[in-house]
Amino acid sequence: MRVMAKNKSHDGSGPSQRQLRVGELIRRTLSEVLARGDVHDSDLNRISVTVGEVRMSSDLKIATAYVMPLGGEGQKDLIAILARNKGELRRLIGKRLELKYAPDLRFRLDETFDQMDETRRLFAQEKVRRDVED
Template sequence: MNLMAKNKFHDGPGPSQRQLRVGELIRRTLAEVLARGDVHDPDLNRLSITVGEVRTSPDLRVATAFVLPLGGQGQEGVLKLLARNKGELRRIIGKKLGLKFSPELRFQLDETFDRLEEARRMLEQDDVRRDLEK
């Protein structure tokens, strides 16, 4: 395999192993910090927040956390609280993980559960069930 083909293989559309590993470390740490209430914001500490996934940029400078409040209530409020505390969360994560550069944190709603529920509803429809049984 020539060098050009090898580089194309590694620059594929998906995240690198390093991005996946760092993203998962950040996800676990962020979930732990939020669950224990390590942030100095009583409004944020009052909430139960699920951190479903963290995706990092190729240079690991930006980490996007996909979050959802327990029960799905108050989603916009949760995003505002997390944004308000992202500096402190960034410092805590950087300190706990010992990363050379602590990534900028961004927060988005995790819509995975909504998509799963929609797929489940579609599969329960009579016409879809009939097609699947054939």
């Protein structure tokens, strides 16, 4: 009788080291590809894009990239433009990283910047500052 290893994606322990490593490699490569203008889309090449994080699915077949345009302008347009070019981006990433299978790319707005601004705003309130300083 074979004993099956517990699937880490379902035990609440978070991403595996492999997921984190591959996600970071894809984040760096995607950032380089976008910064260098390697995609043949003038709309995309006009936008400076910050890639904050890439999260991998447990089977490494889906990479969700959290992105934000520099300055925050045109967020919805950015997601549409990236989605339109995901095939070429996937091909470039797969080629550069020499992955056996290049993951499907998905793009989401990186809301951590907004969350940081909100946190700063809360800490700047007089009542909160009093509570923190006591």
